Amino acid sequence: MTFDVEIGNTLRTVTVHRKGQALHVDVCGRAHIVDARRIGECQWSLLVGAGETTTPVVSVDVALAAGATPGAFDVHLAGRMIPVQIRPAGAFGRQRREGGSAAAAGPQRVVAPMPGKIVRVLVKAGDEVKARQGLVVVEAMKMENELRAARDGRVRDVAVAEGQSVEAGAVLVIVE
Structure with a gap:
């Protein structure tokens, strides 16, 4: 399967094929073998370069949360x-030709990547925020994670308070 993947303002073509337990992933002409294992409801452990002789093996844990669109x-x-x-x-090319933007339109929902506790709320409703500005700090698995704005905007709603427990996928902040 081939996808267009936009990260920030960078568009990449990614092709993914499953061969046995491994994923063969081609990113803009560079091939990678990835061993992906689900380790939680929205969490994956990725071993990139597994089975390759010329690429060092990189192990990363990734948490996913559904975005606004x-x-x-x-x-x-x-x-x-x-x-x-x-x-x-x-699809991104079609969207641009039709006058749309590849960036997500509408509000950005910042959600908890995993169950945890709100340690700090860094913004309040009505605040102007810049891309990558910290919004809220969540403690999960004994680590603090600062969740940031994906783009410039205004905070429409802060749905949590310091000390509050949250579940994976819970909406914490909405930025317009």
Whole structure:
């Protein structure tokens, strides 16, 4: 299957094929073998380069949360939130030709990547925020994760308070 994947303002073509237990992933002409294992409701452990002799093996844990629109995801990796848009191959080109934007339109829902506790709320409703500005800090699995805005905007709603427990996928902040 081939997809267009937009990370920030960078568009990449990604092809994925399953061969046995491994995923063969081609990103803009660079091939990778990935061993992906589900380790939680919205969490995956990825071993990139498994079975390859010329690529060092990289192990990462990734948490996913649904974004504001279909095909939008917030990828939580190494304490960073990365907004990602995934569409069928060619869809972004069609969208631009039709006058749309490849970036997610509408409000950005910042959601808990996993169950945890709200340690700090860094914004309030009505605040102007910049892309990558911290919004809320969630403690999960004894680690603090600062969740950030994907783009510039205004905070429409803060749905949590410090000390509150949250479930995976719970909406924490909405940015317009």
